[in-house]
Amino acid sequence: MPGTQQGIATLADTDKLNHDFVTCPFCGLHCDDLSVASNGGKLTVTKNGCEKAKAGFEHDVPSAVPQIGGKDATLPEAIAEAAARLNQSRQPLIGGLGTDVEGMRAVLALADRAGGVVDHALSAAMSRNMGVLQTKGWFMSTLTETRNRADLLIIVGVDLAAEHPRFFERIASPAEAMFDGDADKRTVVLIGCGGNAKSGVKGGRIGDVIEIACQAEEIPPLLGALRAVLKDVPHTAPPPAGIPAATLTDLAGRMKAASYGVAVWAPHALTFADADLAVQMVSDIVRDMNKTTRFVGLSLSGNDGAQSAASVCSWQTGFPLRVSFASGAPDYDPYRHDVARMLKAGEGDLLVWISSFGPVPVAPPETDLPMIVIGSPNIKLARAPDVFIPVGTPGLDHGGRLVRCDSVVSLPLKRLRSTPLPRLTEVALNIEAALQRT
Amino acid sequence: MLIKLKGGRVYDPANGVDGEVRDIHVRDGRIVAADPSAKVDAEYDVSGRVVMAGAIDPHTHIGGGKMTIGRMMLPEDHRGHEVHRTALTRSGTGFAVPSTLAAGYRYAEMGYTAGFEPAMLPANARQAHMEMGDTPMIDKGAFAMLGSDDFLLRQMAARQDFEAIKDYIAWTMHASQAIAVKVVNPGGISAFKFNQRKLDLDEAHAHYGVSPRDILRTLARGLKELGVVHPLHVHGCNLGVPGNVDTTLATIRAMEGLPVHLTHIQFHSYGTEGDQKFSSGAAQVAELVNQHGNVSIDVGQILFGQTCTASGDSMRQYGNAKSAHPKKWVMMDIECDAGCGVVPMKYKDKSFVNALQWAIGLEIFLLVDDPWRVFLTTDHPNGAPFTTYPHLIRLLMDKGFRADMMQKIHPDAQKASILASLDREYSLYEIAIMTRAGPARSLGLADRGHLAPGAWGDITIYKDNADREAMFTTPEYVFKNGELIVRDGKIVKVVQGATHVARPDYDKGIEKSLRDYFTRYHTISFDNFKLHDDEIIDFDRGSIVVQPTGARV
Numbered sequence: 001m002p003g004t005q006q007g008i009a010t011l012a013d014t015d016k017l018n019h020d021f022v023t024c025p026f027c028g029l030h031c032d033d034l035s036v037a038s039n040g041g042k043l044t045v046t047k048n049g050c051e052k053a054k055a056g057f058e059h060d061v062p063s064a065v066p067q068i069g070g071k072d073a074t075l076p077e078a079i080a081e082a083a084a085r086l087n088q089s090r091q092p093l094i095g096g097l098g099t100d101v102e103g104m105r106a107v108l109a110l111a112d113r114a115g116g117v118v119d120h121a122l123s124a125a126m127s128r129n130m131g132v133l134q135t136k137g138w139f140m141s142t143l144t145e146t147r148n149r150a151d152l153l154i155i156v157g158v159d160l161a162a163e164h165p166r167f168f169e170r171i172a173s174p175a176e177a178m179f180d181g182d183a184d185k186r187t188v189v190l191i192g193c194g195g196n197a198k199s200g201v202k203g204g205r206i207g208d209v210i211e212i213a214c215q216a217e218e219i220p221p222l223l224g225a226l227r228a229v230l231k232d233v234p235h236t237a238p239p240p241a242g243i244p245a246a247t248l249t250d251l252a253g254r255m256k257a258a259s260y261g262v263a264v265w266a267p268h269a270l271t272f273a274d275a276d277l278a279v280q281m282v283s284d285i286v287r288d289m290n291k292t293t294r295f296v297g298l299s300l301s302g303n304d305g306a307q308s309a310a311s312v313c314s315w316q317t318g319f320p321l322r323v324s325f326a327s328g329a330p331d332y333d334p335y336r337h338d339v340a341r342m343l344k345a346g347e348g349d350l351l352v353w354i355s356s357f358g359p360v361p362v363a364p365p366e367t368d369l370p371m372i373v374i375g376s377p378n379i380k381l382a383r384a385p386d387v388f389i390p391v392g393t394p395g396l397d398h399g400g401r402l403v404r405c406d407s408v409v410s411l412p413l414k415r416l417r418s419t420p421l422p423r424l425t426e427v428a429l430n431i432e433a434a435l436q437r438t
Numbered sequence: 439m440l441i442k443l444k445g446g447r448v449y450d451p452a453n454g455v456d457g458e459v460r461d462i463h464v465r466d467g468r469i470v471a472a473d474p475s476a477k478v479d480a481e482y483d484v485s486g487r488v489v490m491a492g493a494i495d496p497h498t499h500i501g502g503g504k505m506t507i508g509r510m511m512l513p514e515d516h517r518g519h520e521v522h523r524t525a526l527t528r529s530g531t532g533f534a535v536p537s538t539l540a541a542g543y544r545y546a547e548m549g550y551t552a553g554f555e556p557a558m559l560p561a562n563a564r565q566a567h568m569e570m571g572d573t574p575m576i577d578k579g580a581f582a583m584l585g586s587d588d589f590l591l592r593q594m595a596a597r598q599d600f601e602a603i604k605d606y607i608a609w610t611m612h613a614s615q616a617i618a619v620k621v622v623n624p625g626g627i628s629a630f631k632f633n634q635r636k637l638d639l640d641e642a643h644a645h646y647g648v649s650p651r652d653i654l655r656t657l658a659r660g661l662k663e664l665g666v667v668h669p670l671h672v673h674g675c676n677l678g679v680p681g682n683v684d685t686t687l688a689t690i691r692a693m694e695g696l697p698v699h700l701t702h703i704q705f706h707s708y709g710t711e712g713d714q715k716f717s718s719g720a721a722q723v724a725e726l727v728n729q730h731g732n733v734s735i736d737v738g739q740i741l742f743g744q745t746c747t748a749s750g751d752s753m754r755q756y757g758n759a760k761s762a763h764p765k766k767w768v769m770m771d772i773e774c775d776a777g778c779g780v781v782p783m784k785y786k787d788k789s790f791v792n793a794l795q796w797a798i799g800l801e802i803f804l805l806v807d808d809p810w811r812v813f814l815t816t817d818h819p820n821g822a823p824f825t826t827y828p829h830l831i832r833l834l835m836d837k838g839f840r841a842d843m844m845q846k847i848h849p850d851a852q853k854a855s856i857l858a859s860l861d862r863e864y865s866l867y868e869i870a871i872m873t874r875a876g877p878a879r880s881l882g883l884a885d886r887g888h889l890a891p892g893a894w895g896d897i898t899i900y901k902d903n904a905d906r907e908a909m910f911t912t913p914e915y916v917f918k919n920g921e922l923i924v925r926d927g928k929i930v931k932v933v934q935g936a937t938h939v940a941r942p943d944y945d946k947g948i949e950k951s952l953r954d955y956f957t958r959y960h961t962i963s964f965d966n967f968k969l970h971d972d973e974i975i976d977f978d979r980g981s982i983v984v985q986p987t988g989a990r991v
Contacts, residue, residue: 021966023966032962032966101977102977112528112529133507133510134513134766136766137762137768138769139770140768140769140770141772142770142773143773144561144959144962145772170961176959178774179645259633290769293633294630294631311565312568314506314510315506315509316528316539318535319513327522329529329530330530401564407507408561409961410562410564412970
């Protein structure tokens with residue numbers, strides 16, 4: 001049985017190593033050019049880390065042991081208790097899902113056997129994209145393609161320097177790009193990105209920066225007005241948010257003149273009501289533009305392993321997240337199988353919460369239900385769960401793979417230090433093996 | 439462990455065995471010669487049964503990002519096609535774009551023991567192998583896509599030393615864990631990123647100046663000189679465009695004897711005759727294929743119903759997107775490496791164009807003389823899901839059935855096709871060639887696809903049945919590496935197949951240029967781009983079989 005280490009989970013190993021080409025798991029860009037020094041379990045980012053990476057790699061992880069009902073237990077005891085709880089459950093809800101590809105594979109095997117519902121903590125954001133993908137589809141790009149080709153970037157509804165700190169350095173304004181000339185200076189347009197976004201748009205390749213300020217919920221109608229201008233549809237109403245019509249006319253001209261325009265959004269930043277309309281409108285504009293020039297979308301999602309969870313779930317079940325295995329076969333319903341909603345509505349009898357990425361692991365929603373937490377030792381919980389099993393963080397404590405936000409590139413993760421913490425994969429597979437039902 | 443399969447009628451074309459009654463012995467996974475003194479641990483009386491090697495699908499889109507895009511985009515493909523979990527098997531879904539686990543189970547239930555993903559983008563290789571790792575039961579392998587990647591196009595534009603190009607091809611096969619190389623719309627995927635909307639065989643790429651002809655010859659020659667067994671796997675220019683038969687004929691001639699495999703050739707065999715300016719080019723294509731021993735093909739047969747097309751050919755998929763059914767599609771430009779286009783499609787027997795596409799595919803099957811050079815595919819799922827293979831086999835083996843089916847299609851398509859005049863019926867021996875021995879030989883699988891001593895015990899046993907569709911839908915026994923995995927069309931044991939790769943030699947000096955290129959332009963580092971053996975063996979719980987390559991020239 002893997003992961004049978006008992007006793008106090010200290011990190012007092014004697015590692016002292018420098019690791020290069022380290023993949024950062026702490027946002028969906030998954031930059032892999034970091035250098036990280038490991039010294040007795042303490043990690044320090046020595047090259048190419050943004051503030052999110054530093055916070056993620058460098059925070060102290062308290063020692064932790066499995067617990068049952070708030071009392072220390074051995075790992076086999078905790079696994080047996082988790083299996084017993086799942087055996088008793090008539091409708092387990094398996095949420096969080098902050099893990100890597102390997103962890104997600106094991107979670108799906110467990111959910112399949114336990115008849116559970118699986119849903120990621122960031123599924124609401126992913127659903128904004130999925131709804132559009134499943135309705136009309138889209139035309140998308142990837143990070144390297146954008147880095148080398150983009151001559152116009154339209155950023156919609158997100159302060160990228162805050163959300164994905166290295167976007168401008170690595171993607172929008174790289175030191176070198178393959179197709180000099182058109183892509184030499186890039187125009188950056190910010191639509192409804194908030195007041196601080198412009199100050200983060202930096203880099204030697206950045207040309208004009210055009211800020212179109214509006215409230216988040218004004219983004220869809222503003223994009224609608226832009227689309228009308230692009231299509232030469234007569235419109236009498238002025239654009240929303242007091243934007244001068246000339247601003248949209250100017251933007252439309254730049255878009256038509258661009259060789260490779262890229263519309264960038266981050267679904268987790270589009271938190272207003274009906275935000276999927278913004279994704280829909282961006283996708284429609286991109287689709288229209290390709291009739292004459294080249295234009296693509298780029299969605300920067302995938303924080304907290306969300307892209308990995310959605311991709312693995314899609315290839316193993318056919319559906320992105322919010323899948324129930326209760327019937328014995330995958331059943332996809334992005335509204336019904338929302339774990340947070342199901343908790344509120346009393347539609348489950350056990351919560352299994354998985355969250356292995358720090359520095360502040362996503363905590364479970366408030367619930368009175370029995371709860372199994374499998375997560376990073378520094379997860380903050382409002383109450384002691386019925387079973388707690390601390391696990392390592394992918395890419396720090398063990399190897400693995402993560403799917404990047406563009407859903408094309410997957411990155412290998414390194415083990416940077418030794419730790420007594422087990423991998424989620426081992427924990428989930430052992431719980432599955434102990435389930436009574438076949 | 440010694441297994442004896444007693445008294446079956448054996449079809450083993452690689453060894454010239456055509457329906458002879460023979461016993462087959464399998465010891466510890468491999469086929470062995472009869473040894474009268476040895477104790478048999480398990481004997482199966484298969485007298486009267488048809489015995490073949492496990493079937494091998496040489497071109498099936500089973501793993502990689504575009505399939506997962508298709509899965510995400512099409513929940514309606516999965517609903518009503520749920521696969522419930524059993525004590526042995528996991529749950530899944532899907533018809534045209536099945537989930538990985540369901541695909542593996544279904545392939546095995548149909549007597550397939552290997553399937554090869556033909557369009558693995560090196561940038562997406564890690565995910566493609568992860569998906570294949572989650573495809574149980576069958577052996578897998580993948581073809582790395584080259585030809586619209588900026589590294590090769592830069593090499594060609596700079597007229598770099600040919601040895602460096604060969605080194606790059608070989609490095610790509612190592613880095614992406616590939617067994618072969620495919621080119622898709624040579625240069626065209628890249629040209630589309632520069633807003634070119636078509637790229638014919640001798641048209642210049644707007645940025646690099648190279649033509650598809652240059653790219654095809656460079657890659658085909660490179661692979662030959664590297665000793666890679668499977669020839670360049672070509673998805674040609676102008677997929678789906680009426681009149682593309684001329685491009686296809688010109689492509690065959692352009693190879694000037696270099697080994698080449700033209701894939702899903704049905705989609706590239708269209709003329710422009712008739713009222714609708716759409717006609718069959720099958721006869722011309724088949725005639726030229728018959729004359730050129732350096733050419734092999736697979737058909738990419740369409741069959742009527744809902745499916746989903748998924749291709750690296752973003753340029754042509756964008757062109758074809760107006761036919762999407764339902765009306766949605768995904769295109770992508772990918773990583774200065776390639777692209778993809780996923781377009782759901784419903785082929786209708788009452789549509790003139792679809793009906794003629796159906797007839798064109800069958801014409802090609804029936805007009806190409808040598809079954810060793812034509813493989814049975816639907817280009818899953820582009821022409822139809824792989825689950826239609828038994829139906830397709832019946833169309834090829836049963837001219838009465840074919841004539842009945844032809845009565846159902848659009849009447850003008852019936853008139854426009856010579857299909858009714860083709861009396862050929864494939865024999866079981868020929869089916870065994872095009873679904874086993876041929877693909878194994880072409881892919882360089884040393885010990886698969888045949889039943890002589892030394893081969894792995896991948897064996898499928900059918901009850902003989904005049905209804906060939908029923909016969910090939912539900913084999914009685916399927917053995918994988920000598921283990922019984924399917925009985926009467928139901929899985930009795932779940933196994934994890936191997937991943938087949940080929941590793942031609944290359945000069946490590948190329949890695950210096952690649953490292954520099956990745957550092958300057960890419961968003962993944964050179965070191966992390968490469969897919970390590972451990973990832974397939976440990977994380978995917980798989981195994982790797984390195985197939986032999988010839989000496990580098």
